[in-house]
Amino acid sequence: MNMHQVQAHMLKRERQAFIMKQVNLHNRALSADLGAMLNVSEDTIRRDLNELAEAGELIKVHGGALSKSYHYDYVPSSTYAFSEKTIIAQKAASLIENGMFVMIGGGTTVRELVRALPQNLHATFFTVSLTTALQLCDHPNVEVIFFGGQLVKNSQISVGGEVISRINDISADLCILGTNSIDSEGITDSDLEAVQVKKAMIKACKRTAIVTISEKLGSTQRLRVCELNDIDFLITELSPDSPRFSKYTQRGMIIL
Amino acid sequence: MNMHQVQAHMLKRERQAFIMKQVNLHNRALSADLGAMLNVSEDTIRRDLNELAEAGELIKVHGGALSKSYHYDYVPSSTYAFSEKTIIAQKAASLIENGMFVMIGGGTTVRELVRALPQNLHATFFTVSLTTALQLCDHPNVEVIFFGGQLVKNSQISVGGEVISRINDISADLCILGTNSIDSEGITDSDLEAVQVKKAMIKACKRTAIVTISEKLGSTQRLRVCELNDIDFLITELSPDSPRFSKYTQRGMIIL
DNA sequence: TGTAAACCTGCAAATAAATGCAATTATAAC
DNA sequence: GTTATAATTGCATTTATTTGCAGGTTTACA
Numbered sequence: 053m054n055m056h057q058v059q060a061h062m063l064k065r066e067r068q069a070f071i072m073k074q075v076n077l078h079n080r081a082l083s084a085d086l087g088a089m090l091n092v093s094e095d096t097i098r099r100d101l102n103e104l105a106e107a108g109e110l111i112k113v114h115g116g117a118l119s120k121s122y123h124y125d126y127v128p129s130s131t132y133a134f135s136e137k138t139i140i141a142q143k144a145a146s147l148i149e150n151g152m153f154v155m156i157g158g159g160t161t162v163r164e165l166v167r168a169l170p171q172n173l174h175a176t177f178f179t180v181s182l183t184t185a186l187q188l189c190d191h192p193n194v195e196v197i198f199f200g201g202q203l204v205k206n207s208q209i210s211v212g213g214e215v216i217s218r219i220n221d222i223s224a225d226l227c228i229l230g231t232n233s234i235d236s237e238g239i240t241d242s243d244l245e246a247v248q249v250k251k252a253m254i255k256a257c258k259r260t261a262i263v264t265i266s267e268k269l270g271s272t273q274r275l276r277v278c279e280l281n282d283i284d285f286l287i288t289e290l291s292p293d294s295p296r297f298s299k300y301t302q303r304g305m306i307i308l
Numbered sequence: 309m310n311m312h313q314v315q316a317h318m319l320k321r322e323r324q325a326f327i328m329k330q331v332n333l334h335n336r337a338l339s340a341d342l343g344a345m346l347n348v349s350e351d352t353i354r355r356d357l358n359e360l361a362e363a364g365e366l367i368k369v370h371g372g373a374l375s376k377s378y379h380y381d382y383v384p385s386s387t388y389a390f391s392e393k394t395i396i397a398q399k400a401a402s403l404i405e406n407g408m409f410v411m412i413g414g415g416t417t418v419r420e421l422v423r424a425l426p427q428n429l430h431a432t433f434f435t436v437s438l439t440t441a442l443q444l445c446d447h448p449n450v451e452v453i454f455f456g457g458q459l460v461k462n463s464q465i466s467v468g469g470e471v472i473s474r475i476n477d478i479s480a481d482l483c484i485l486g487t488n489s490i491d492s493e494g495i496t497d498s499d500l501e502a503v504q505v506k507k508a509m510i511k512a513c514k515r516t517a518i519v520t521i522s523e524k525l526g527s528t529q530r531l532r533v534c535e536l537n538d539i540d541f542l543i544t545e546l547s548p549d550s551p552r553f554s555k556y557t558q559r560g561m562i563i564l
Numbered sequence: 565t566g567t568a569a570a571c572c573t574g575c576a577a578a579t580a581a582a583t584g585c586a587a588t589t590a591t592a593a594c
Numbered sequence: 595g596t597t598a599t600a601a602t603t604g605c606a607t608t609t610a611t612t613t614g615c616a617g618g619t620t621t622a623c624a
Contacts, residue, residue: 354571
């Protein structure tokens with residue numbers, strides 16, 4: 053932070069305006085920095101911060117202050133990045149047509165997708181995710197097939213050779229998976245069992261769609277799920293012509 | 309995971325917001341990773357995680373934290389006859405011992421039972437109920453096997469010949485079922501598919517326990533699940549010496 | 565069952581905050 | 595202009611918070 057000093061003498065009101073400007077500009081400010089910049093004691097800064105906080109202009113925390121907009125608004129809609137996921141869900145839902153056989157994974161993005169499915173959709177869904185299965189049960193006109201097996205407690209999906217051989221018995225039209233990490237090489241994950249199941253699901257379907265919020269673009273993990281070539285559709289909340297997709301479009305993948 | 313470091317000096321609140329972001333983004337985060345990313349000791353991370361968990365923002369687990377959105381959120385007060393079911397749950401839990409193989413059904417009474425199970429219970433559970441399976445996932449020391457198949461949407465259980473033949477492959481110690489109706493003849497139900505699954509479960513287990521609120525004693529429905537003789541334990545919220553059990557005790561059933 | 569990792573507790577150092585007080589400065593009344 | 599009053603500010607002291615570390619314990623996993 054460039055800590056140039058500001059003015060010889062400042063009125064209290066001016067000083068507080070300066071503080072607000074700093075806080076709104078950087079989303080944060082430290083008492084010590086402000087004191088140095090304004091050439092007043094930290095006590096004065098603290099008193100200012102208390103007043104501003106009292107007036108609801110900012111959020112005072114130990115050591116400084118945070119912008120009010122910064123304040124991570126806990127429980128935005130109980131799901132993180134809710135609006136992004138809703139956009140994704142709308143796009144992904146357009147891929148699913150009546151009569152289709154769809155294999156579908158788990159995760160919060162997929163959950164929003166399932167919520168966004170039209171009530172009159174007639175289709176058959178296959179899944180290993182307990183939460184996705186439950187969500188699908190709310191749709192009157194779909195059939196839900198759950199691949200049973202041993203459950204992984206953290207992710208609430210079933211895994212194991214049994215599950216995989218079950219999946220291999222099916223040939224479906226579309227595979228929809230969320231992911232934790234995707235980059236220009238492909239998709240990666242960190243849970244071996246889950247990776248094996250995902251691989252089987254992709255193999256069992258004619259086409260594969262990946263749904264993810266753009267924040268996850270460019271991150272990687274240890275275990276490879278598939279190459280970019282294996283993916284037919286990539287769906288994020290961004291517009292398809294966003295420059296962030298430059299590395300992906302060359303591969304013949306369709307960005308939605 | 310790409311572990312770039314973040315900022316020189318972070319305010320506590322900022323750090324916690326960062327943690328929440330990571331957790332929500334990847335559905336989980338390891339204390340060690342977070343410590344490295346934020347350049348603070350793991351102790352600090354742990355303290356943050358404890359605070360956030362206390363505030364209900366995430367779920368703390370050994371080694372890190374999980375996103376809350378992944379978890380089936382449970383609202384106890386919305387369960388009908390909640391206090392009765394809690395009593396039942398306590399009694400039924402006493403039947404389950406370490407190392408047991410238990411087949412367990414669905415319904416709200418069973419849900420309370422699962423909640424009442426001690427966290428240190430080591431056992432293997434088999435179920436066809438999505439909600440029971442999810443609930444069991446909260447218990448760190450149990451194995452959960454889900455019998456997959458076609459799902460019945462309003463009861464959220466899987467049914468079908470596939471499921472039944474799976475059940476027949478197992479031999480378990482105890483079968484725990486809720487029921488809609490029980491009278492001096494035995495247990496009855498109204499859903500044919502569900503009845504077939506229940507029959508298979510009872511047959512696959514050495515002993516059978518029925519959990520139900522006393523309100524359901526004396527009612528009947530069209531389809532027979534089993535005779536009274538097939539039941540080893542009957543568990544309600546009433547005291548075992550209640551006169552309402554006079555018709556049942558003659559059959560050698562144990563009332564809890 | 566053994567071992568390494570993760571955990572918790574208490575403690576100490578560092579930092580930040582609150583408080584009282586004195587000095588200074590601004591404001592207003594005369 | 596002078597003076598009384600109020601507000602502001604800095605400093606010293608006390609208090610609270612945060613953080614890392616040492617230790618002993620628990621937990622997970624092979």
